[in-house]
Amino acid sequence: xxxxxxxxxxxxxxxxxxxxxxxxxxxxxxxxxxxxxxxxxxxxxxxxxxxxxxxxxxxxxxxxxxxxxxxxxxxxxxxxxxxxxxxxxxxxxxxxxxxxxxxxxxxxxxxxxxxxxxxxxxxxxxxxxxxxxxxxxxxxxxxxxxxxxxxxxxxxxxxxxxxxxxxxxxxxxxxxxxxxxxxxxxxxxxxxxxxxxxxxxxxxxxxxxxxxxxxxxxxxxxxxxxxxxxxxxxxxxxxxxxxxxxxxxxxxxxxxxxxxxxxxxxxxxxxxxxxxxxxxxxxxxxxxxxxxxxxxxxxxxxxxxxxxxxxxxxxxxxxxxxxxxxxxxxxxxxxxxxxxxxxxxxxxxxxxxxxxxxxxxxxxxxxxxxxxxxxxxxxxxxxxxxxxx
Amino acid sequence: xxxxxxxxxxxxxxxxxxxxxxxxxxxxxxxxxxxxxxxxxxxxxxxxxxxxxxxxxxxxxxxxxxxxxxxxxxxxxxxxxxxxxxxxxxxxxxxxxxxxxxxxxxxxxxxxxxxxxxxxxxxxxxxxxxxxxxxxxxxxxxxxxxxxxxxxxxxxxxxxxxxxxxxxxxxxxxxxxxxxxxxxxxxxxxxxxxxxxxxxxxxxxxxxxxxxxxxxxxxxxxxxxxxxxxxxxxxxxxxxxxxxxxxxxxxxxxxxxxxxxxxxxxxxxxxxxxxxxxxxxxxxxxxxxxxxxxxxxxxxxxxxxxxxxxxxxxxxxxxxxxxxxxxxxxxxxxxxxxxxxxxxxxxxxxxxxxxxxxxxxxxxxxxxxxxxxxxxxxxxxxxxxxxxx
Numbered sequence: 001x002x003x004x005x006x007x008x009x010x011x012x013x014x015x016x017x018x019x020x021x022x023x024x025x026x027x028x029x030x031x032x033x034x035x036x037x038x039x040x041x042x043x044x045x046x047x048x049x050x051x052x053x054x055x056x057x058x059x060x061x062x063x064x065x066x067x068x069x070x071x072x073x074x075x076x077x078x079x080x081x082x083x084x085x086x087x088x089x090x091x092x093x094x095x096x097x098x099x100x101x102x103x104x105x106x107x108x109x110x111x112x113x114x115x116x117x118x119x120x121x122x123x124x125x126x127x128x129x130x131x132x133x134x135x136x137x138x139x140x141x142x143x144x145x146x147x148x149x150x151x152x153x154x155x156x157x158x159x160x161x162x163x164x165x166x167x168x169x170x171x172x173x174x175x176x177x178x179x180x181x182x183x184x185x186x187x188x189x190x191x192x193x194x195x196x197x198x199x200x201x202x203x204x205x206x207x208x209x210x211x212x213x214x215x216x217x218x219x220x221x222x223x224x225x226x227x228x229x230x231x232x233x234x235x236x237x238x239x240x241x242x243x244x245x246x247x248x249x250x251x252x253x254x255x256x257x258x259x260x261x262x263x264x265x266x267x268x269x270x271x272x273x274x275x276x277x278x279x280x281x282x283x284x285x286x287x288x289x290x291x292x293x294x295x296x297x298x299x300x301x302x303x304x305x306x307x308x309x310x311x312x313x314x315x316x317x318x319x320x321x322x323x324x325x326x327x328x329x330x331x332x333x334x335x336x337x338x339x340x341x342x343x344x345x346x347x348x349x350x351x352x353x354x355x356x357x358x359x360x361x362x363x364x365x366x367x368x369x370x371x372x373x374x375x376x377x378x379x380x381x382x383x384x385x386x387x388x389x
Numbered sequence: 390x391x392x393x394x395x396x397x398x399x400x401x402x403x404x405x406x407x408x409x410x411x412x413x414x415x416x417x418x419x420x421x422x423x424x425x426x427x428x429x430x431x432x433x434x435x436x437x438x439x440x441x442x443x444x445x446x447x448x449x450x451x452x453x454x455x456x457x458x459x460x461x462x463x464x465x466x467x468x469x470x471x472x473x474x475x476x477x478x479x480x481x482x483x484x485x486x487x488x489x490x491x492x493x494x495x496x497x498x499x500x501x502x503x504x505x506x507x508x509x510x511x512x513x514x515x516x517x518x519x520x521x522x523x524x525x526x527x528x529x530x531x532x533x534x535x536x537x538x539x540x541x542x543x544x545x546x547x548x549x550x551x552x553x554x555x556x557x558x559x560x561x562x563x564x565x566x567x568x569x570x571x572x573x574x575x576x577x578x579x580x581x582x583x584x585x586x587x588x589x590x591x592x593x594x595x596x597x598x599x600x601x602x603x604x605x606x607x608x609x610x611x612x613x614x615x616x617x618x619x620x621x622x623x624x625x626x627x628x629x630x631x632x633x634x635x636x637x638x639x640x641x642x643x644x645x646x647x648x649x650x651x652x653x654x655x656x657x658x659x660x661x662x663x664x665x666x667x668x669x670x671x672x673x674x675x676x677x678x679x680x681x682x683x684x685x686x687x688x689x690x691x692x693x694x695x696x697x698x699x700x701x702x703x704x705x706x707x708x709x710x711x712x713x714x715x716x717x718x719x720x721x722x723x724x725x726x727x728x729x730x731x732x733x734x735x736x737x738x739x740x741x742x743x744x745x746x747x748x749x750x751x752x753x754x755x756x757x758x759x760x761x762x763x764x765x766x767x768x769x770x771x772x773x774x775x776x777x778x
Contacts, residue, residue, distance in 0.1 A: 007454075007477070007478070007481075007778065008475065008477070008778070009778055010778075041707055041708070063707060063708045064708060065396075083652070083664065083708045083709065084652040084653045084662060085652065086397065086650040086651075086652045086664055086733070086734060087733060087734040088396070088397070088650060088734060089396070092396075108653065109653050110652075110653045110654060110733050112732060112733055113652070113653065113733045113734075116733075116734070133653075135655075135657070139655070139657070139658045140655070140658075140662070140704075140706060140709055140711065141653055141655060141662050141709065142655075144657065172706065261475040261477060262475075263472070263473040263474065263475045263499075263502070264473045264497065264498050264499045264502065264522075264530055265499060266524075266528070266529070266530060266531075268524070268528070268533065269528045269529075273473060273529070273530050275472065275475055278673070278746060279746070279749050280778075282672065283671065283672045283673050283674075283746065284667070284672050285672075315529075317529060317561065318430055318452060318745055318746070319430070319452045319453060319472045320472065320529055320530065322529065343501060344475070344476060344499050344501055344502045344505075345475060345476040345477060345502075345505070356707055357667060357668070357672065357707070360668050360750075361749075361777075362777070363777065388750075388751070388752065389396065389397075389398055389399075389669075
């Protein structure tokens with residue numbers, strides 16, 4: 001099958017870039033001396049989880065119980081559900097643990113939830129393995145490493161029905177760094193925060209086997225992970241325009257794209273209309289923080305490894321994408337679009353701003369290989385994804 | 390089943406509000422003397438399409454061929470696929486027309502595509518019924534009503550294999566109006582543009598049976614649709630915070646919401662963490678154009694008809710939503726959140742900024758009724774949706 005045979009919009013994935021990204025991150029984990037526990041919230045695919053581990057069903061991170069269920073049913077045995085657990089979800093966690101003999105770990109940062117976890121574990125006859133969430137500066141979830149709440153939560157998780165498995169943190173604020181030096185600084189804050197929390201727990205007599213952190217920018221650039229046992233980057237398997245902007249990768253590392261068709265020309269407004277809009281691409285505009293003018297994405301010719309210069313997806317409606325010239329510098333006339341080069345029916349590959357959000361709209365990947373060596377037009381496989389909750 | 394029995398996040402729909410919204414729009418169509426052809430890109434549900442027509446499988450509009458296929462298979466016979474058609478999609482259009490004896494109409498605004506439609510229709514032995522897309526000021530797609538391209542496109546659609554079925558337009562720019570008077574002005578531009586195009590076609594000897602327009606704000610507020618045969622609002626079945634902002638509806642008309650669970654407290658940052666994030670709610674922030682501070686949505690207690698005052702979802706990550714006080718006026722201290730009122734495990738209903746985008750993340754509706762009369766806690770039905778392409 002060829003790209004020309006596919007309906008549009010569909011999600012494309014270049015296996016060669018994926019494998020290269022995964023190999024490089026395994027190298028980073030080895031260099032840094034930590035276990036890699038990739039976050040599958042981005043890929044949501046068992047095939048890709050195995051590729052991330054070089055062929056093994058190794059430790060993984062998930063963002064929903066739908067993912068936990070899917071990966072456990074496919075033989076993954078060491079899974080961390082890394083969103084603070086709602087007490088109502090504990091019965092389902094226990095069911096997955098029992099059904100598949102799966103070490104499905106959960107997290108919390110709240111004393112009341114910790115008490116509820118132990119109580120529910122005792123009632124269900126299981127031992128929930130729990131990590132305490134630490135806030136290293138993102139300010140989304142977690143307690144600070146010096147919080148008074150740390151030891152009471154650890155004590156609650158030492159009751160029958162629960163077991164303290166470790167601590168984890170996530171430096172999501174690294175996404176907003178302007179320089180690699182700043183990312184390295186945030187990576188050190190991330191490391192220091194989670195290691196300090198582990199030390200406090202151990203000094204109080206708690207075992208703390210897992211010391212976990214990770215975001216793609218800090219995983220790419222951290223100088224040292226001394227005291228850390230594992231890292232959990234996720235986006236790196238695909239990368240996207242945001243990660244190019246924050247200097248986690250190069251443009252030619254982006255492994256996913258959306259295949260779209262030109263459906264019309266709007267000569268009055270100087271844009272092409274494509275059949276990939278807000279649903280096919282997502283409405284995430286984060287990439288513009290680092291690269292103003294990126295709009296909702298850049299576009300490539302099918303089979304071409306790099307985006308067409310001077311073009312971006314300026315606007316999206318539900319099923320419409322508007323592709324036009326990048327804004328001209330102040331005082332310059334706007335570039336005229338070469339409409340003849342993009343007749344209706346011609347195809348474009350849209351590079352996503354944020355591959356986690358874009359991927360979630362699709363139930364499968366159409367897989368190509370050797371995009372950088374002229375092989376990007378043949379579809380060599382279809383891989384499934386698990387969406388929803 | 391009760392809301393407390395549902396996992397989170399899930400999509401809730403109050404049937405009573407839905408039916409009231411649908412009844413009111415049928416009344417508007419009757420008053421204005423036009424056929425209602427609801428746009429099912431919002432609801433993507435056969436059950437809701439029938440409710441929109443008061444129990445009949447009446448004329449509908451769709452935004453994808455997945456929707457066309459789904460509705461045709463469920464007995465809808467008059468369907469307008471209202472996104473400019475890609476030439477590659479014509480074989481699938483013909484297959485749906487033949488399989489179900491469905492009058493599946495398509496649209497274009499491009500001469501090359503019009504020629505390709507007729508050629509493909511002749512080759513396949515079908516007659517594609519085609520509407521010409523008119524731009525009434527939105528500037529997304531379509532030709533202007535006085536465009537030189539109008540008659541050549543009509544001539545191309547008069548060849549064997551095609552048939553000119555009419556003209557259509559969409560005043561999406563009404564979403565950015567600041568007053569109802571401005572919406573009425575845009576509604577009149579919308580009407581005048583599509584009627585003028587129809588007149589030019591008829592004067593040139595082309596039949597133009599369908600004269601179609603529609604957006605939810607203009608459908609709610611238009612003074613006259615003289616010369617128009619049908620209107621295609623879609624969002625009105627559910628409404629959302631954006632439509633409240635642009636004055637298409639009241640807060641108590643919003644029929645859909647996302648049920649979420651409080652999973653933690655972040656006292657240092659003064660927010661609750663809920664398990665509905667960027668995927669569960671969408672990253673559409675359009676509602677802030679009319680109501681700054683709305684963030685990613687407002688929250689209600691389950692079963693309560695109106696949002697809690699002074700709270701909004703300030704930020705979202707993939708599976709995390711951050712709920713906190715609305716920003717304080719300049720110089721005032723920020724309000725302190727009453728954490729005790731929202732213990733972990735408690736539930737909130739999130740009102741969406743844009744129900745079309747939020748709905749697309751779910752494969753079903755959990756249906757309640759009589760939300761405004763205290764009945765919003767019981768789940769009385771589950772209805773399916775068709776997503777993807």
